[in-house]
Amino acid sequence: MKFYPLVSVIVTTKNEVKNIANCLKSVKQQTYPREKIEIIVVDNNSQDKTITLAKKFTHKIYNFDSERSAQRNFGVKKSQGKYILYLDADMALATKVIEQSVLKLENSNLAALFLPEIILGDSYWAKVRNFERGFYNGTVIDAVRFIKRDAFIKSGGFDETLTGSEDWDLDKKIRQIGKVAVLNKPQAVIYHNEKNFNLLNYLKKKNYYAKSFTAYIKKW
Numbered sequence: 075m076k077f078y079p080l081v082s083v084i085v086t087t088k089n090e091v092k093n094i095a096n097c098l099k100s101v102k103q104q105t106y107p108r109e110k111i112e113i114i115v116v117d118n119n120s121q122d123k124t125i126t127l128a129k130k131f132t133h134k135i136y137n138f139d140s141e142r143s144a145q146r147n148f149g150v151k152k153s154q155g156k157y158i159l160y161l162d163a164d165m166a167l168a169t170k171v172i173e174q175s176v177l178k179l180e181n182s183n184l185a186a187l188f189l190p191e192i193i194l195g196d197s198y199w200a201k202v203r204n205f206e207r208g209f210y211n212g213t214v215i216d217a218v219r220f221i222k223r224d225a226f227i228k229s230g231g232f233d234e235t236l237t238g239s240e241d242w243d244l245d246k247k248i249r250q251i252g253k254v255a256v257l258n259k260p261q262a263v264i265y266h267n268e269k270n271f272n273l274l275n276y277l278k279k280k281n282y283y284a285k286s287f288t289a290y291i292k293k294w
Contacts, residue, residue, distance in 0.1 A: 077180070078106065078107050078110040078176070079110070079155070079156035079157065079176065079180070080110050080111075080112060080154060080155040080156055080157075081106065081110060081111050081112065081155045081156070081157045081158075081159060081172050081175075081176065082112045082114060082149075082150070082153035082154065082155030082157065082158050082159070082223075083101050083111060083112065083113050083114065083159045083160075083161060083172075084114045084116065084146060084149035084150065084153065084158065084159070084160045084161070085097060085098065085113070085114070085115050085116070085149075085160075085161045085162070085163055086115075086116050086117075086118070086142050086145040086146060086149070086160075086162065086163070087115060087116070087117045087118065087120060087124050087128070087163045088117065088118040088119070088120055088124075089120045089121060089122045089124060090120070090122075090124045090163035090164070091120075091122040091123045091124050091127060093163045093164040093267060094115075094124050094127050094128055094163050095127045095130070095131075096166050096267070097161060097163050097164070097165055097166050098113060098115075098127075098128060098130075098131035098132065099131070099166075100166035100167040100168075100265075101113055101131070101167060101172075102131060103169055104167065104169060104170070104171065104172045104173065105169050105170050105172075105173045106172040106173045106176065111172065112134065112153060112154060112155055113131060113132035113134060114132070114134045114135075114136070114149045114152055114153055115128045115132060115134065115135045115136070116136050116137075116138050116145040116146070116148055116149045116152075117135065117136065117137050117138070118137070118138065118139055118140065118145060119137060119139055124163075134152065136148065136149075136152060140234075141234065141237045142237065142240070143232035143233060143234045143236060143237060143240035144232070144234045146160050146231070146232050146240075147231045147232050147234065150223075150226060150227075150231060153223075155223060156222070156223055157175070157176060157179065157220060157221065157222060157223060158220070158221045158222075158223055158226050159171075159172065159175070159219060159220050159221075160219060161219075161264070162266075164266060164267045164268070165191075165264050165265065165266050165267070166264070166265045166267065167264060167265075168261045168262055168263045168264070168265065169261050170259065170260075170261040170262045171189060171220075171257075171261075171262045171263070171264065173262075174257060174259040174261075174262040175187055175189070175220040175257055175262065178255070178257055178259075179220070179222060182253075182255075183252070183253060184252065184253050184254060184255050185218075185221065185222050185225040185248055185251055185252030185253060185254060186218035186219075186220060186221040186222060186225060186248045186252070186254045187218060187219070187220040187221075187254065187255060187256070187257045188211055188212050188216055188217070188218055188219065188254065188255070188256040188257065189219045189220060189257055189262070189263065189264050190211050190256065190257070190258070190263045190264070191207050191210075191263065191264045191265075191266050192207075192263050192264070192265050192266065193207050193266050193268050194265050194266065194267050194268060195267075195268045195270075200268045203268055207266075211256050212254075212255075212256040216245070217241035217242055217244060217245040218244070218245050218248050218254050219264070220257070221248060222252075225248055225251050225252055226244075226248075228251055229244060229247035229248050229250075229251055230247065231244070232244055233293075235286070235289060236286045236289060236290055237282070237283060237285070237286050238280075238282070238283020238284070238285075238286055238287070239283065239286055239287055239289075239290040240286075242290065243290060243293065243294070246294060
């Protein structure tokens with residue numbers, strides 16, 4: 075690839091000291107030119123050493139006291155890339171995610187890409203989650219993650235009234251703008267760290283997210 079457009083990687087955090095270094099390290103280890111990757115961390119008042127660790131990888135760190143959807147929109151406003159990749163702090167990239175994503179979008183009329191996820195963890199429930207996640211790619215309970223900036227802006231970005239379903243909402247809006255596809259390439263997956271998966275905590279989180287499902291259903 076002769077042309078390397080700028081890619082903005084936006085990571086939202088809140089007390090992610092156990093995950094943030096691994097996440098940002100994986101971004102730095104991409105096969106894509108480092109100078110063409112912009113890392114933006116949007117933190118929500120972390121009380122641990124999340125920010126201290128993040129500073130080892132980027133100087134573009136902001137504090138924004140809000141829900142994840144608003145944090146992501148804020149990160150996009152601070153970004154300059156032609157492409158947007160948003161991540162949670164407990165995610166890490168395989169080495170060719172950015173390279174293969176840019177190559178795919180530069181040579182197609184697609185607006186965005188789904189990136190397959192692999193759930194990491196040796197516990198029974200982590201293995202169940204990985205098996206479950208394998209059925210999601212490109213479905214209505216998945217969401218595009220690597221997006222052309224102009225498509226993101228045209229869509230209006232994440233709906234800040236939604237929490238938990240804002241990914242699905244964005245996905246539907248992007249689909250109204252242009253075509254999307256799953257990136258099925260070796261070394262171009264996202265690893266989602268659930269090694270410390272706790273079923274009770276997982277259900278509590280889903281219960282919290284479910285509070286905005288009524289609004290999402292009414293909207294769509």
